[in-house]
Amino acid sequence: xxxxxxxxxxxxxxxxxxxxxxxxLIVSLVFLIQISILSARINLESGELLRFFSYLxxxxxxxxxxxxxxxxxxxxxTSLSEENELIALFALGHRPIDLLKxxxxxxxxxxxxxxxxxxxxxxxxxxxIQIFKERxxxxxxxxxxxxxxxxxxxxYHVYVAARDEKGYRDIVLFDNHDRTRQRLxxxxxxxxxxxxxxxxxxxxDGTGESEEDGKIESLRYRKLxxxxxxxxxxxxxxxFRRFWERAATDRHQRGKLLYFIFxxxxxxxxLPLSAALGIFNPRYEKNRAAxxxxxxxxxxxxxxxxxxxxxxxxxxxxxxxxxxxVVTLLLQRKVLKRF
Numbered sequence: 176x177x178x179x180x181x182x183x184x185x186x187x188x189x190x191x192x193x194x195x196x197x198x199x200l201i202v203s204l205v206f207l208i209q210i211s212i213l214s215a216r217i218n219l220e221s222g223e224l225l226r227f228f229s230y231l232x233x234x235x236x237x238x239x240x241x242x243x244x245x246x247x248x249x250x251x252x253t254s255l256s257e258e259n260e261l262i263a264l265f266a267l268g269h270r271p272i273d274l275l276k277x278x279x280x281x282x283x284x285x286x287x288x289x290x291x292x293x294x295x296x297x298x299x300x301x302x303x304i305q306i307f308k309e310r311x312x313x314x315x316x317x318x319x320x321x322x323x324x325x326x327x328x329x330x331y332h333v334y335v336a337a338r339d340e341k342g343y344r345d346i347v348l349f350d351n352h353d354r355t356r357q358r359l360x361x362x363x364x365x366x367x368x369x370x371x372x373x374x375x376x377x378x379x380d381g382t383g384e385s386e387e388d389g390k391i392e393s394l395r396y397r398k399l400x401x402x403x404x405x406x407x408x409x410x411x412x413x414x415f416r417r418f419w420e421r422a423a424t425d426r427h428q429r430g431k432l433l434y435f436i437f438x439x440x441x442x443x444x445x446l447p448l449s450a451a452l453g454i455f456n457p458r459y460e461k462n463r464a465a466x467x468x469x470x471x472x473x474x475x476x477x478x479x480x481x482x483x484x485x486x487x488x489x490x491x492x493x494x495x496x497x498x499x500x501v502v503t504l505l506l507q508r509k510v511l512k513r514f
Contacts, residue, residue, distance in 0.1 A: 195243035252453025293435035298418035342366035430486030
């Protein structure tokens with residue numbers, strides 16, 4: 176049995192790593208794109224980029240581990256079945272339930288890891304990311320690209336024709352947030368600075384118009400400064416217990432909590448479900464790894480998303496019970512009775 180155990184664990188490790196590493200790379204690239212979008216608004220040094228990415232690691236693993244486990248177990252059982260290795264093991268007296276026991280500890284450990292990542296580390300990292308963004312935006316210098324629309328400075332929409340080492344040239348500011356009062360400023364040049372407490376955009380040699388209650392006022396100026404006060408205040412981190420306390424009254428927060436709980440226990444569903452769908456007699460059936468992966472993902476993530484959207488404990492209990500019944504029924508009929 177020791178040799179069989181070694182063979183099965185080695186086969187799983189190989190399948191899992193082959194799937195996990197590409198998944199990890201793909202999801203990491205998606206999050207790196209998000210970081211690059213943020214860096215277009217604020218200046219991030221290499222050390223800050225690495226720190227910001229480290230805050231995203233728990234969330235990245237929450238996406239990659241369940242998907243990698245689904246794909247690895249599906250490929251493992253279908254591959255062992257297709258190559259008649261499972262038939263050989265059954266002929267030697269090993270029962271299907273004995274094979275599943277070899278992977279039970281792994282799934283329990285992965286389930287515990289997902290619980291730690293989602294329920295304990297995720298709240299801390301989310302708070303760190305939010306505070307990091309707010310602090311960097313408060314410290315940031317103004318970044319306005321020439322010939323680009325939909326840029327903003329405070330309540331103003333901003334457009335600049337050109338930029339050089341001295342600042343901006345031919346700049347337009349327009350404010351229409353208050354429908355009863357609209358303001359327009361034109362300037363030949365402008366400079367931006369950050370004194371640590373606020374951002375200042377200083378316009379030179381320009382004109383302005385203001386319309387309020389049907390009256391239009393015009394002005395000419397040599398120098399005009401517009402300020403933007405960043406919305407940032409120091410705050411303390413909430414531990415994971417206090418972070419999730421809002422779930423008692425906040426439906427959105429409760430839905431997120433129930434979603435994470437369901438995903439955390441998903442490895443315990445994925446193992447028997449993969450066995451039920453992936454173990455087959457190669458003499459009568461063909462490899463169906465893709466179908467097993469699809470059906471597994473469907474049975475795990477559709478209930479999880481429904482639970483998150485509803486935030487209902489009742490729905491969570493019903494779907495959890497249904498999941499247990501479906502997995503048990505499939506395993507019993509397709510594997511335990513046949514092999």
